[in-house]
Amino acid sequence: MSVDAENNKKLVSNFIELTWNQGRFHLAKSLLGRDFTYYASMINDPMGIDAMEALIQQIRGCMEDFSISIEEIVVEGNLIVTQSTFSGTLIKPLMGFHPVDKMVALHAATFWKVRHGQIVEGNSLLDTGDLFQQVYRIVNPGKAIAF
Numbered sequence: 001m002s003v004d005a006e007n008n009k010k011l012v013s014n015f016i017e018l019t020w021n022q023g024r025f026h027l028a029k030s031l032l033g034r035d036f037t038y039y040a041s042m043i044n045d046p047m048g049i050d051a052m053e054a055l056i057q058q059i060r061g062c063m064e065d066f067s068i069s070i071e072e073i074v075v076e077g078n079l080i081v082t083q084s085t086f087s088g089t090l091i092k093p094l095m096g097f098h099p100v101d102k103m104v105a106l107h108a109a110t111f112w113k114v115r116h117g118q119i120v121e122g123n124s125l126l127d128t129g130d131l132f133q134q135v136y137r138i139v140n141p142g143k144a145i146a147f
Helices: 003-021 025-031 049-062 128-139
Strands: 032-040 063-076 079-090 103-115 118-126
Touching: 003 025, 003 049, 003 063, 003 079, 003 103, 003 118, 025 032, 025 049, 032 049, 049 063, 103 128
Parallel strands: 032 118
Antiparallel strands: 063 079, 079 103, 103 118
16 A cells, blocks of 8 residues: 555544544544535535534434444545444434434445545445334334335
């Protein structure tokens, strides 16, 4: 792997750790370009860092023991793809999901773009269908899911 590819991989990994896992946005902002934009499949509008911070804080506040683990990172030049798992116990309602007393996991693939050593874009595709099934099974044990 080239030095640039390895640096891009570390940049994205550090950003995920600082924001999602630690909530340290004051440090994470230095890793972003001024025109940073974030998209998520559950959210209608693109977000800048301030809106992304609010979203992350909301999610962290609704999920006890929240964390993200990066399962895989693929780097091709300035495009980085992360496959990750968001996990935690949903203790407050979140985006239409009701609280449950067991840990749930949300799987995601995020496409990141890096320019001049800074992240300029993130686009997350979230597997909400699987999350729905997990919550449904917890809330309705033994009931079949009808689609």
